[in-house]
Amino acid sequence: MPNTIAKINPENGKHLVLVVEDEEINREILAEILSGEYDVICAENSLEALEKIETNASFLSLIMLDLNMPGMHGFELLKILQDDSTLARIPVIVTTSEEQAEVESLRLGATDFITKPYVPEVIRARARRYIELAEDRTIIQSTERDVLTGLYYKEYFFHYAEQYDQYHPNVATDAVVTDIIHFHMINERYGKAFGDLVLKRVAETVRGIVSQSGGIVCRRDADTFLVYCPHRDDYEELVEKCSVDVRDDFGNEAHIRLRMGVYANAEKDIDIERRFDRAKKAADMMRGSFSNNLTFYNNDLHKKELYNERLLEDVYDALREKQFIVYYQPKFDITGDAPVLTSAEALIRWKHPSLGMISPGVFIPLFEENGLIQKLDDYVWREAAAQIRAWKDAFGISVPVSVNVSRVDMYDPLLVETICAIVEENGLTSADYMLEVTESAYSDDSAQLIRTVKRLRELGFRIEMDDFGSGYSSLNMLASLPCDILKLDMKFIQNTDNHVNGARMLKLMIDISKYLNMPVVAEGVETDKQLHLLKELGCDIVQGYFFSKPVPPQEFERFIRERIEQC
Amino acid sequence: MLNIDALRDFGANVDEGLARCLNREDFYLRLVRKAAEDTGYEALKEAIDAHDLDRAFDAAHALKGVTANLALTPLHEPIAEMVEPLRRREDIDYSAWLIKIANRIAALRALVSE
Structure with missing residues (x-):
């Protein structure tokens, strides 16, 4: 492996050095100079050397290489070593009487160059130094590279x-x-x-x-x-x-x-x-x-990136100037003969001064990526709480509103305090305020998340599991998770139109929630047919364009008036 | 007989050669003996006679390294001198160097065989 640190012989604590030299006398002298401090093996030519290098690759600490040898020239061997990521880590000192070969040797990856005749002290000092350096480098490499693949971190x-x-x-x-x-x-x-x-x-x-x-x-x-x-x-x-x-x-x-x-x-x-x-x-x-x-x-992606950057830059002004508007979509109880308004979902819109109305489908994923979603959620929570208060004061009844709690919010240690404070500041109770947690957040299966949800429920908040069935849930998870209401993913409703199986799935989901004693909210209801099917299957609450799209607070008031009249 | 004094008399820089052999006299003398038996000198002469300058350079270059390491100065000097024109593959008259080399290797071999 490329990041294996050269090992020493455990029996004598010595590093292994290979001397490659065709002249026996030179070979013997060099081996003698090094043998006090190192285990030395020798090769008479490049081919023999290559074989020994490959055999000892993970143990070899240094190669002393002559250049002019019969058969393969030392330069060729250097090139082979340089091209092999494992072997390239072994330092090579070129030893030759060929002074002119220095530059080429270094270019081909040699660590250093010393000329004959040998000076024992110099050879030993350099050998020591280069082995140390190579080991340091290997240690650095092992910290900068992924152990499995040898690639950089x-x-x-x-x-x-x-x-x-x-x-x-x-x-x-x-x-x-x-x-x-x-x-x-x-x-x-x-x-x-x-x-x-x-x-x-x-x-x-x-x-x-x-x-x-x-x-x-x-x-x-x-x-x-x-x-x-x-x-x-x-x-x-x-x-x-x-x-x-x-x-x-x-x-x-x-x-x-x-x-x-x-x-x-x-x-x-x-x-x-x-x-x-x-x-x-x-x-x-x-x-x-x-x-x-x-x-x-490409250009389209680039334009999108620039647009997103603009949104990210503008978000602080938008929060300050209240460019974000909270819309409300009514939810109706359909268990009786006529649908009755039960609550609303708060949904955010961005009325940008120069870009016009921006869809939440554009900015919410963007803000989710970088944590800004928390600021936005906090904004909606406060606006919605103030709105519940205002309606309570104006009409004398409570219209509970559910707000979205993003996955990242669930890990905020101050979440419970923040929500309680908002509710309290507006003179509301936890019964007026519902929290929608997306199903995918639940799939984290984190102890902290479960603790937070439990704590909120103990305080009386009702928790809706949003987008239920959108792909992450398992029945096993459902049984053990704390929540009060299941909110079916729109696709379940929309799939019922042309697919028999879609309707069967929907029935199954509703049956499961009944079995678990949890009311079901179906969102995305667009047609009379869908509404009737849901009613038939025993769904409790519906929400969707069939009744109303999300509307500004003033428009929403007509639903409150209707409700009051129903009473 | 081959010994340190005889080598010194021959002109070798014995102190340097010995130091390279970690002052192990027996080791140094064994290598000198081996160098004396080296047939590279003959190979060098043959290559020059045949005007095979590639082979001559290789032979001279090898001898240069060995004689330098053993500090056999009388041999090393002419060899080191002739390596340079050989490196450039100059087809010149190398006989003066070859004669010097032949005489000195003969002297060394005489010491060894005594």
Whole structure:
């Protein structure tokens, strides 16, 4: 392995040194000079040397190499060593009477150059120094490289990428993010050992190819690799070449395919990590696509990035100037003859002064990426609480409102205090305020999350599991999780229109919630037919465009008035 | 007989040669004996006679290293001198050096065989 630290002989504590010299007398003198401090083995020519180097690769600490030898010249041996990542770590001191060969020797990767006749003290001092240096370097390498693949860790990789730019300011470079398609399935199907073998093979292949042009590779995490290399035009070919068949000794076999996002001719005046963010954006474009495995960062992505940046810059002003408006979508109880307003869901809209109305589908994922979502959630919580208060004062009834609690909020140790304070400040009780936690947050299965939810429920807050059935839930999880209401993912409702199985699934979900004694809210109800089906299946509460889209507070008031009239 | 004094008389820089052999006299003398038996000198002459300058350079270059390491100065000097034109593959008259070398190796071999 490339980051194996050269070992010493445990019996005598000595490092192993190879003397390569065709002249027996020189060989003997050199061996004698070194044998006091080192275990010395000798080779008469380059071929014999290569054999001994390969056999002792992980133990060999130093090579003393003559150049002019019959058969293979010392330069050729140097070249072979330099091209082999494992062997290249072994320091080589060239020993020759050929003073002119110094520059070429160093160019070919020799560590140092000493001329004949030998000066024993000098030879021993240099041998000692270079073994030390090589060991230090190996230790550094073992901290900067991933143990499994031998590739750089992210931090060192970025450092070396920046260094590359400093040394090659005029070389056009590409930032590439690549990962293995369905790697988790490979791991699950064949086991971790095979998964590791796949990672090693992919790492070797990618590094083997891009290092030829001076490129560097890192394993960012799991099965994601980053490549920084001089610009190339053959990415299609590269994807193909890196798509390898992997077999192990136990008969497991898999064809590995890579997905690659390329930011070609990367702008050098933007931060190195951002260049890779762009490559990743290109790679993310392919998510879910089976046919496409190579995408380039392009103008559209660039425009989107600039737009997102603008939003991120403007968000603080927007919060201060209350450009965010909370809309309310009514939820109706359909257990009786006529639907009755039970509560509302608070949903945010951004009325941007120059960009106009911005869809939450655009800015919420963006803010979720960088934690800004917490500020936004806090804003909505406060606005919604104030609104419940205002309606209570104006109409004398409470319209409970549910607010979204993002995954990141659930890990905020002050969450419970914050929500209690908001409720209290507005003179409300926990019965007026409901919290929607997305199902995917539950799938973290974290003890902290469960504790927080339990604590909130103890305080009387009702917890709705949002987007239930959107892909993360397991029935097992459902039985053990604390929540009060299940909110079915819209797709369940929409799938009922043309698919018999869709309706059956919906029935199953509703039956499960009944069994668990949890009311079900169906969102995304758009048609009369859907409403009737839900009613028939025993769904309790519905929400959707069939009744009303999310509306500003003033418009919502008509539902409150209707409700009062119903009473 | 080959011994340190005889080698010193021969002109070898014995102190330097010995130091390189970690002042182990027996080791040094054994290597000198081996150097005296080296057929490289004959190979050098043959190559020059045949105008095979590549082979001549290789032979001279090898002898240069060995004689330097053993501090056999009388042999090393002419060899080191002729290596330079040989490196440039100059087809010149090398006989003066070859004669010197032949005489000195003969003297060394005489010491060894005594």
